[in-house]
Amino acid sequence: MSDLRVRFAPSPTGYLHIGGARTALFNYLLARKEQGTYILRIEDTDVERSTQQSVDAILQAMDWLGLSYDEGPFYQSERFDLYKQKVQQLLDEGKAYKCYCSAETLTQKREAAMERGDKPQYDETCRDLEPRDDDSPYVIRFKSQRAGATSFNDRIKGTITFENTELDDMIIQRTDGTPTYNFVVVIDDAEMGLTQVIRGDDHVNNTPRQIQIYNALGYALPEFAHVPMILGADKKRLSKRHGATSVMDYRVMGYLPEAMVNYLVRLGWSCGDEEIFSMDDLIEKFSLDNVGRSAGVFNPEKLLWLNEHYIKTGDPQRLGELLKEYLEKDGVQITADIDCAEVVKSLQDRSKTMVEMAEKAAFYFSDSLVFDGKAQAKFITAVLGRERCLARLDHAITLAQ
Numbered sequence: 545m546s547d548l549r550v551r552f553a554p555s556p557t558g559y560l561h562i563g564g565a566r567t568a569l570f571n572y573l574l575a576r577k578e579q580g581t582y583i584l585r586i587e588d589t590d591v592e593r594s595t596q597q598s599v600d601a602i603l604q605a606m607d608w609l610g611l612s613y614d615e616g617p618f619y620q621s622e623r624f625d626l627y628k629q630k631v632q633q634l635l636d637e638g639k640a641y642k643c644y645c646s647a648e649t650l651t652q653k654r655e656a657a658m659e660r661g662d663k664p665q666y667d668e669t670c671r672d673l674e675p676r677d678d679d680s681p682y683v684i685r686f687k688s689q690r691a692g693a694t695s696f697n698d699r700i701k702g703t704i705t706f707e708n709t710e711l712d713d714m715i716i717q718r719t720d721g722t723p724t725y726n727f728v729v730v731i732d733d734a735e736m737g738l739t740q741v742i743r744g745d746d747h748v749n750n751t752p753r754q755i756q757i758y759n760a761l762g763y764a765l766p767e768f769a770h771v772p773m774i775l776g777a778d779k780k781r782l783s784k785r786h787g788a789t790s791v792m793d794y795r796v797m798g799y800l801p802e803a804m805v806n807y808l809v810r811l812g813w814s815c816g817d818e819e820i821f822s823m824d825d826l827i828e829k830f831s832l833d834n835v836g837r838s839a840g841v842f843n844p845e846k847l848l849w850l851n852e853h854y855i856k857t858g859d860p861q862r863l864g865e866l867l868k869e870y871l872e873k874d875g876v877q878i879t880a881d882i883d884c885a886e887v888v889k890s891l892q893d894r895s896k897t898m899v900e901m902a903e904k905a906a907f908y909f910s911d912s913l914v915f916d917g918k919a920q921a922k923f924i925t926a927v928l929g930r931e932r933c934l935a936r937l938d939h940a941i942t943l944a945q
């Protein structure tokens with residue numbers, strides 16, 4: 545075991561999408577390569593948007609991709625006591641304060657700032673209020689460092705610097721007492737001993753805010769690595785317009801998990817001009833050094849090409865078991881006398897997806913056989929055996945009479 549500790553920290557507000565799965569995979573590969581520890585943390589502090597159904601969907605997708613974790617899943621919703629304690633610590637040390645500004649006032653001020661062409665920021669009305677005994681609703685804000693700059697050395701993007709004037713006093717605890725993402729992510733990453741934080745680059749702007757929280761709470765910083773986003777062919781951020789974005793939709797469409805893993809890893813990482821990687825190859829070869837700085841472009845044809853490759857070269861026994869699932873979904877009655885591995889062998893050169901294979905395989909299980917030429921007769925006989933073919937032909941003839 546090495547000291548490396550990484551994590552995947554999804555918010556359970558929907559299915560596991562392509563981008564999330566790639567983040568999960570990169571973390572997994574690094575953990576396995578370095579014999580470190582892979583942690584799964586469910587970021588469900590937003591109680592209204594988080595659902596158990598999403599948690600289940602994410603766990604199921606990780607399982608399908610073969611991304612096993614060593615610790616967790618931890619749920620942030622079960623760690624509220626710890627977060628409360630840290631909020632109190634910051635309040636006691638004068639590093640956070642109660643803000644009584646109403647939502648309406650804040651909206652008005654934000655709109656006015658935008659009209660003036662200013663960047664909307666909290667105007668610090670409550671920053672220096674004397675502590676008061678007041679039961680009107682409040683949020684708790686972090687007193688950010690306003691002078692100087694916050695800089696970090698991103699493992700993928702190099703040095704990134706933010707002027708502290710860009711960072712206003714963010715809310716760390718909402719009116720209902722629940723803590724916010726930028727606050728709890730720091731506490732958890734620090735308390736869970738993470739050495740690297742690898743995540744999508746949509747979080748780059750959050751990082752300086754988080755660094756200030758690390759400093760305020762006296763935690764050591766992890767190394768940050770922000771992975772470039774994934775775009776569609778039109779160079780716009782990947783969305784449903786570009787096709788299915790849920791990893792598990794691809795399973796339904798007849799994709800193999802090894803094709804998906806191979807595809808995902810190449811969205812941002814490369815190793816010379818190699819294209820085909822098994823999970824074992826990846827564990828050996830993966831490194832953050834070869835993660836590019838530019839966005840990955842989602843290419844469904846390439847994913848299909850990889851799937852075709854893995855179907856063609858897959859173990860017929862295993863694919864046979866999978867094929868049964870797809871046949872059953874199509875309502876095909878599977879009869880024990882037919883060896884699905886043989887069915888796979890007859891079709892794996894001609895199927896791009898398991899759905900396509902199931903469509904082609906259905907006739908093996910039908911009562912009557914229709915031979916379409918000599919070549920087909922040959923492979924049908926190879927799978928079913930001569931006697932079963934004859935019996936079915938007999939059956940067909942009986943039905944026809």
Ligand code: GLU
Pocket residue numbers: 553554555587729742743744747
């Ligand atoms: N929960 C965050 C998300 O799903 C990820 C946070 C992080 O990786 O720091 O976007």
